[in-house]
Every structure is written in structure tokens, then in C-alpha cells.
Amino acid sequence: MTEKIILQVQKHLPNIDLDIISQGAEALVFQTKTHPYCSNPYLKNNQKFIIKFRPSKPYRHPKIDFQITKSRTIGEAKFIYKLNKLGLPSPSLISCDFNNGIIWMENLGINLPNGNVSSxxxxxxxxxxxxxxxxxxxxxxxxxxxxxxxxxxxxxxxxxxxxxxxxxxxxxxxxxxxxxxxxxxxxxxxxxxxxxxxxxxxxxxxxxxxxxxxxxxxxxxxxxxxxxxxxxxxxxxxxxxxxxxxxxxxxxxxxxxxxxxxxxxx
Ligand SMILES: Nc1ncnc2c1ncn2[C@@H]1O[C@H](COP(=O)(O)OP(=O)(O)O)[C@@H](O)[C@H]1O
Ligand SMILES: [Mg+2]
CATH class of the missing domain: 1.10.510.10 (Transferase(Phosphotransferase) domain 1)
Incomplete structure (x- = not known):
């Protein structure tokens, strides 16, 4: 099942390195070294970014599914954008493809000594x-x-x-x-x-x-x-x-x- 979803996201993001870090009920979260419009020389060493992807749900009617994914992705991106504007700590919004349910954002976590993300x-x-x-x-x-x-x-x-x-x-x-x-x-x-x-x-x-x-x-x-x-x-x-x-x-x-x-x- 997960492989199918990964194929889905790879179709929208060809040639982007994707490292899965979380699979929730609604979204898959990946880490990537790639920035959507900034090439490597401008990035800090080993800097990583987060891609949050809402896959399509086969049990929903395709039209409704498209609307739900689109509105949730827009909703989340708008909220992040507003927080960024207010200066309230949250990941910076990098890019959003709402038709395909993709949000690209800053990676905030570091790893704790046991390897888990610092939530x-x-x-x-x-x-x-x-x-x-x-x-x-x-x-x-x-x-x-x-x-x-x-x-x-x-x-x-x-x-x-x-x-x-x-x-x-x-x-x-x-x-x-x-x-x-x-x-x-x-x-x-x-x-x-x-x-x-x-x-x-x-x-x-x-x-x-x-x-x-x-x-x-x-x-x-x-x-x-x-x-x-x-x-x-x-x-x-x-x-x-x-x-x-x-x-x-x-x-x-x-x-x-x-x-x-x-x-x-x-
Ligand atoms: N911007 C981020 N920086 C660091 N880790 C993140 C970020 N966004 C998500 N994560 C990691 O991915 C997990 C799932 O992401 P989240 O947005 O909470 O999706 P879900 O809706 O599946 O809970 C988080 O608990 C966190 O560990
Ligand atoms: Mg969560």
C-alpha cells in the first residue's frame, strides 16, 4: 500500500530524493535534500526539507477526493503562511502544490540522542x-x-x-x-x-x-x-x-x- 502511495508522490515529484519519516492517517511525510527552486550551492551543509503529501483516497469519489485534498492542503499552507507572517514559530512555507496535495516546508526537528525526532x-x-x-x-x-x-x-x-x-x-x-x-x-x-x-x-x-x-x-x-x-x-x-x-x-x-x-x- 505504502509503495503505491510512494509511486503516486514520485509521479508528481520526479527525480526528487524522498526519505519517508512518518505515515499518518491522512498524510505521508518525507525528508528531502532538494529545495524546489534553490540549487545546492546556496543551501547550508546537509540541510534537509520536509515534504508533506496527502495521497488520493481510493474509497472516495474522485471529484470529492480532489476537493478535500485541495482544501486541506490550501488550509494548512494558509495557516503556516499566517504563522510565518506573525513570526510565530512554525516551519517556513517553501512551496505548495495544492492540486496534488503537496506542501514543501522547512525541516525543524533535530535528532535526540536515541535517534528520534525532537518532538x-x-x-x-x-x-x-x-x-x-x-x-x-x-x-x-x-x-x-x-x-x-x-x-x-x-x-x-x-x-x-x-x-x-x-x-x-x-x-x-x-x-x-x-x-x-x-x-x-x-x-x-x-x-x-x-x-x-x-x-x-x-x-x-x-x-x-x-x-x-x-x-x-x-x-x-x-x-x-x-x-x-x-x-x-x-x-x-x-x-x-x-x-x-x-x-x-x-x-x-x-x-x-x-x-x-x-x-x-x-
Ligand atoms: N516541518 C517539520 N519539521 C520536522 N519534522 C516534521 C515537520 N513536519 C512533520 N514532521 C514530522 O512528521 C510527523 C508527521 O507530520 P504531521 O504534519 O504531524 O502529519 P500527520 O497529520 O500525519 O500527523 C511529525 O510528528 C514530525 O515528526
Ligand atoms: Mg501530526
Whole structure:
């Protein structure tokens, strides 16, 4: 099955080196050394790029399939472009072929010592497996959680909703030996100023942390929320920040309650 999809992408991108790094329900993600319009002498040594490809789905009617692929690809590229313009950490958009479901973007991750990509999830897992309890709850981890929360706060203050905030959709970039979070994967992202949408975004991340990093989840989540709050106190958002923060947190409590009721009912 995967081979068939790879043939599909090779048809659209002939002679491009492709190294598959992830296969999700909706997309395949490749690493490549090739830039679409910049030749090698202009690239940094060993610089790699990411190609995200949404293959056609044989079980969908071809016309509908084409429309869905096109609108999701455009949606994701637009979201990345808006983040790039705002200066919010995310991969730079390099090129987009929306008719064929292809987005070419900057590669943000580096490899952790165990070879896995530096997503927030892999990094926390790596610490939990290899480091002591003190290291898992160190000032460095607190700072990274705080920065993740602050980034989500800034996203929400710009009325942007991620839509799939899991710890694998947050990549840690290495900025002179300090980890800085960046967001990826905007297939479900939307533009909205509603407290409800922001609260659901936060709740999804809170649940992801509780289910995948359960031992220290309470600490991680409280640092995240401190960072989230701090974004609302920044000078540029001061006028609206406090009101927006209070609204979203109040909604978050409702959303948590709904979640608890739902899990009690099974
Ligand atoms: N720009 C990027 N830089 C580094 N790694 C990336 C990038 N985009 C995707 N990845 C890697 O590929 C994986 C899947 O990409 P993602 O956009 O999240 O697709 P999916 O919809 O399948 O989850 C990510 O979890 C990450 O490990
Ligand atoms: Mg993802």
C-alpha cells in the first residue's frame, strides 16, 4: 500500500530524493535534500526539507477526493503562511502544490540522542526513560512547558486554533543549546476567536499530556497554563489579554467537566 502511495508522490515529484519519516492517517511525510527552486550551492551543509503529501483516497469519489485534498492542503499552507507572517514559530512555507496535495516546508526537528525526532513528546519520553525524577521536573523542563504554553497563548490571541494539539505536533528546535517549541500539522486548524474553541484546544493538549506522560502530567500541565497566562500579559495584548484569558479558562473548566461526565458514562 505504502509503495503505491510512494509511486503516486514520485509521479508528481520526479527525480526528487524522498526519505519517508512518518505515515499518518491522512498524510505521508518525507525528508528531502532538494529545495524546489534553490540549487545546492546556496543551501547550508546537509540541510534537509520536509515534504508533506496527502495521497488520493481510493474509497472516495474522485471529484470529492480532489476537493478535500485541495482544501486541506490550501488550509494548512494558509495557516503556516499566517504563522510565518506573525513570526510565530512554525516551519517556513517553501512551496505548495495544492492540486496534488503537496506542501514543501522547512525541516525543524533535530535528532535526540536515541535517534528520534525532537518532538515535545519524544523529548519528554526520552527524559522519562533516561533521566532521574529531578531531571524530568527540572527548571529546563519547566521552561520548555512554559514556552509551549506561551506559544499557544499567542496563537489564540491571534484568533488561531490549532485543532490537533498533541505533543507530537509540537517540535522542539535547538536554538544555541536551548529548546524552543514550534508548531506543526495544521490539517485541522481554523481561525476563531471563540473561547470555546480555544478551551477545547487546551483541553486536547492537557489530555494528551495526561495520557502519554502521566507521571509528571500535573506539573507539566500547570507550567503550560502559566505560560499560556503569560502570553495574555504581554504588552501587545494587554488591553484584551486579561478578559480573553478569564473567558478561556472559565470555558476550559466547563470543557473538563463535560469530558469527565462523558468518560463516566463510558
Ligand atoms: N516541518 C517539520 N519539521 C520536522 N519534522 C516534521 C515537520 N513536519 C512533520 N514532521 C514530522 O512528521 C510527523 C508527521 O507530520 P504531521 O504534519 O504531524 O502529519 P500527520 O497529520 O500525519 O500527523 C511529525 O510528528 C514530525 O515528526
Ligand atoms: Mg501530526
Amino acid at each position: 515535545f513528546k519524544n523529548w519528554l519520553w526520552y527524559l522519562e526513560k533516561n533521566e532521574s525524577i529531578e531531571d524530568c521536573t527540572s527548571a529546563e523542563v519547566e521552561e520548555v512547558c512554559f514556552k509551549v504554553g506561551q506559544l499557544i497563548g499567542k496563537l489564540h490571541l491571534n484568533e488561531m486554533i490549532h485543532g490537533d494539539l498533541t505533543t507530537s505536533n509540537i517540535i522542539l528546535t535547538d536554538d544555541s543549546n536551548k529548546w524552543d517549541p514550534a508548531l506543526i500539522d495544521f490539517g485541522l486548524s481554523t481561525f476563531s476567536g471563540l473561547a470555546e474553541d480555544k478551551a477545547v484546544d487546551l483541553y486536547v493538549l492537557e489530555r494528551a499530556i495526561t495520557s502519554t506522560h502521566s507521571v509528571f502530567a500535573e506539573k507539566y500541565n500547570s507550567w503550560l497554563l502559566e505560560g499560556y497566562k503569560s502570553a495574555h500579559e504581554l504588552k501587545e495584548f494587554k488591553k484584551i489579554g486579561k478578559k480573553k484569558y478569564d473567558e478561556t479558562i472559565k470555558r476550559l473548566e466547563d470543557v473538563r467537566l463535560r469530558g469527565r461526565k462523558r468518560s463516566m458514562l463510558g
